[in-house]
Amino acid sequence: MEIVIFGGTIVTMGDKGVIRDGAMVIEGDTIIDIGESSEIKRKYPRYERINAAGKIVMPGLINTHQHAAMSLLRGYADDYPLREWLENWVWPFERRMTGYDIYVGALLTAVESIMGGTTTINTMYHYMEDYNEAMALAEAGLRGVVGHVCFSWRKEEDRRALESLIKRWHGKANGTIRASVDPHAPYTVDPEYMKELRAVTFELNEKYAYGGGPIIWHTHLAETEDEAKKVRDAFGAQVEGGVVDYMDSLGVLGSDVIAAHCVHLTRRDIEVLSLRNVKVAHNPISNLKLASGISPVPDLLRAGVTVSLGTDSPCSNNSADMFEVIKFTALLHKGVNKNPTLLPAETVLRMATIDGARALSWDREIGSIEVGKKADIIIIDLQKPHLRPVYSEISHLTYAAKSSDVETVIVNGRIIMENRQLKTVRADEVMERAEKVKERLLERLREQ
Template structure:
């Protein structure tokens, strides 16, 4: 149910910089006014924000959305075994309908846990776009490009990407954007990477890539190129501020310097990195070096959920135990990773990531009257260390209410669950 104007009345407003009591007036797709005294008559719809806290809609900077269908398929394995023996064989049976079903399921999960923007790389992305358009979320989509040095395969990957750009870039009233998605420096040839760089610059389109996720990957690139992954990418002129690199676990001091110098953005995926035993990204060190680091869940096959509230807690705790320093990655920093830093990593900081007049109305309203959030003394601490996805009460994206009182407005949840269950069963039966 769309409204031209929405008033969230008498609530706590937290955007990572400060917290204040007040009301939020939304008009069309933007925040029009923040004030302690807004007349109810100015709004078509009024939401009671008392006993709740409003935060910016969270930004998931790295996902493979349709992998929700592979949730729980291959647990407790290293990345190479997980990919080669289980995930890639299952992905061989993917089709448009499966990816649409998995994407819809992922959209439901993200809405219900307070995410309003995500950055996705996978396959059959036009069907993912169809699911996103129906859901009301905001995203950047990229077709995962892999050529393994095959010229014909490379040509086909660019053909799919160009078609995606043509059909989906800036669609759904601007909520859906498209990026180039070279999978990684070990699955993509130098020719593919250089062509991506050239075309991305020419078209003003961003790049989404995996880099430095495992020691094995680093060794593969080093053996093939004589340089570590970020050194190699820098040598071929690939790295610029429009690049978002997922993971960045195994980084040398020189690579951190390169990332900082080229203003490359990173996506930290702590749950996935821990589950696959990939390692621990030096996030605290990166942030101290003024590198923009957003937070991501990765796919549901290696996480195994898309809950950004949980991801914040894991990110904070992982840095502390890894550095043996309890002051590493404090609540304020990790909350910013999930909001404004994530927005910056995607080049969207002028539109989303904080609650400011004139910005897009992308908000999550969280119920604070629960046992695990009582007593409610330190909002940032509670959100990072205590809150759960199920605490999210209402979600607004682009000025539209996507969920109210835990009830989805645009998607029929039961139908999506049945569709996804059937799709997952069909995929399993083919393997």
């Protein structure tokens, strides 16, 4: 497909900054030209045109921490302490989920993500061969890193699932799906298994990564205050320096690791994250809802750590809305530090785009509008009372825009939503399937 998008304000999040009355050209899956509208229209007279006058054209948002299938648990159990929430509600429900349920849940999250301007998600869940999250993302046309979550109690099963996921999905769906290895957390994966998973990742990269991009690591880290104690109690490990420092002592940290949360960090932990170039996925809404605490993001940024943004699961958020996360991030750190200059609009918008791409080791291809990058683009309608007048598009995108303002979504050069109509799957059908799956899950829960 050859498309010229013209007349809008292009917020590139790259070297070209903001271009008013700008235009960009997509050929196949790639951005091939960017410039002034009049010049571009002259150069490419025969290409299909999208008139973006009065609109913002920007890179799609990148959600770096999700558990997509958990949309099925949205609103199922709220306002419980973490342990009670997991043990009495989430885990019993999840134990009854089939591959098909996981697929439908992920499909629902994919639809919600696309409609809210997200073009890439990084999701950690259980991989099953028959139906899975990767299948749902590919069907919806969403770009994603899909992982299989690993626990000490099911090592054999994990090895089989990882190999199958990576063989079947890494680099597939025209390169829009990548696979990852996801050790759940330092307190559920013993030190030996953690090291083994690192070795397995190197092997899998050797065997399968070629051409499909790197197979990265996605884990939870330093989410709650008692995490160091949990690691000590479970494995008798030394955790005096902090949980990040403990992970580093195992030799498993590197620039291909994305760590979700990083809320409770020692000074040493921050040094280690910076030294090893570990990427952070900040999930302010989930951390607030589960009362985990507030990540010291200004300190992380000062230490040079790449911080990206995530929603976490729709069960602890309770949506996949990245515009909400952007606004929360910009406000939260100002408020708790009593400093309105922290986390300015542009910094937060970078966290949701180019730094998100960096966090997934995918920034050579996505995260900004630049010639040679893949065309993952969203168009936002400014003709809304809450978006007028316009002084700064960056300000509006951070503080005023809503996910429902997203009008058109392009992933890998393919228009997957136009004027809020999905072109890949039927949103009403997906919602209906999710309701049916929910009913069946509740029946299964009642049966025992």
